[in-house]
Amino acid sequence: MSTHPDALPPHPALTTQAGDAASTVCFGAMQFGGTADAAESEAMFDACRAAGINFFDTAFGYTGGRSETLLGRFAAPERERLFIATKCAAPAPSTAANITAQFEQSLQRLDMDYVDLLYLHRWDPDTPLEETFEALAGLVEAGRVRRIGISNFSAWQTMKAAWVAHRFSLSIDALQPMYNLVKRQAEVEILPMAASEGFAVMPYSPLGGGLLTGKYAGGASGRLKENEMYRARYGQDWMHDAAAALADLAADTGTSPATLAVAWVAHNPDVTAPIISARSVEQLKPSLAAMSFEMDEALYAQISALTPKPAPATDRSEEA
Template sequence: MKHRYLGNSGLKISEIAYGNWLTHGSQVENDAATACVHAALDAGITTFDTADVYANTVAESVLGEALAGQRRESLEIFTKVYWPTGPKGPNDVGLSRKHIMESINGSLQRLGTDYVDLYQAHRFDTETPLEETMQAFADVVRQGKALYIGVSEWTADQIRAGHALAKDLGVQLISNQPQYSMLWRVIEGEVVPTSAELGVSQIVWSPIAQGVLTGKYKPGEALPEGSRATDAKGGAQMIDRFMNDEVLGAVQQLTPVAAELDLSMAQLAVAWVLQNENVAAAIIGASRPEQVHENVAASGVTIPAELMARIDETLAAVAVTDARKTAENAPAGRPV
């Protein structure tokens, strides 16, 4: 397992991180979740990403229990705050000082740790002054409850404004966590150049496009039983944008590229995002330990320039590249 520096900091993280969105506390039983975490540890993954909203706080508890007994100093544990949690009262959402301060305490208790390595704003809060949010994050760092701060799915302008305030407050905003894959490339036009300028890394989620880039979904064929595209708990909704014959047909054309590199399609997808120098880590999820073992093989892979160009050409008609999509997909106000 290779490690990379996170942003302009001295913190190194595994270039493949384990995340438990849509799995722990909802899709898989706790024993299976623990087995996946232990498989990640065995594979050399040291970085684990979660959020308070995942399974309405249960995912944090499951991850904390799965990591119990591990040497804390050998791990990088990330979590996030923004979306509604708990009974979802008027202050159980957003990036107000009240919600941040209460949320970090709850997250630490559930994770069974005194601090997280990275505390992230899960979305931009349009209803709280950014100064209030960043002051609260700075205080969380000064209290020793988080070592660094990051954001998730912020626009380039939002990242720039947050980074400037963090710098004024003497804390380090070092990461952004966006969706990024061969099929969803909206960060490349604005977010990545701005982040590279500021010393901010990307920790990307959905590098396999919710499983579409594994090639298991084929145009004109029935959906595989038990796949994410059949999951009524939320997985099917997330994957729907890619479930059309044009996209699925283009993905099938990548099979020879993966074969040329002696990679599976999933490994190719994870390795592809790691070719971007601004990406510090690709987050993988798993419902079975063997999925972890397969995906970690993407660490350290170099894809030759000619094959990167072939991938671009193959997916040119179906990849989403519009930088405006980051803002368009952001909540206009606090969700309830």
């Protein structure tokens, strides 16, 4: 550990208030109160708890607040044993006023006195980082937030934010990037940075918006066909070819492509806890199965070879 007087502080372990380690898989409650009604949401929460998951993720902007409200209701009986994360400052900017107003509303919806982890949901190029992190430091100092994280930040944005946070005696402990078999940009700088600097990494979309479940090859409907953002994100032919190849490999190994997709993300040593999600318990089961799936290095390499490895940050291809 560096002894330089300006060195960033070490990152504390992610533990619940009761002292239990956060689970190595996180459940994302983005569908609670949306495509999953209250009963199905509760059933998924119970299935996660039965599988040993104590780490749950939501956001101020999910399903008009219903996600936070339902998660808070389900979590209430064992609050101290759970690690609850939410996000703020999206779609609003990362001003002190917006962070404070959104977080107050999040706590009311969750019916909680504190959250274990509060993420900034997006990078805001227009608000000074000093204003943002002074506000977040106040929430931590008041005991209303135990850890701070950032979501959808690039590597340079992360390190800039970390140094500004340090000026307020605050550490950024967790990152939430997009990462899956067809979206591997995080391997270039974000994951190496996290390994070097000690950030916990909770990647979202390990199933590529459902692409890597194999359902679209059979003509099923879903976000990739119905949502313009997801169509743009996962619309390239090579991505669909990779999904089909993953489904073939899953059939050969006697498992589900969704199980392989989640297990592939989790197998990366720089990943702390992939975020899984679903609209129903039935849809969730293959992702939960990844928790006990044993992936050896040969299978990991075989799956990795289905998609292009991104070029190094220097763009010197001979270094790849």
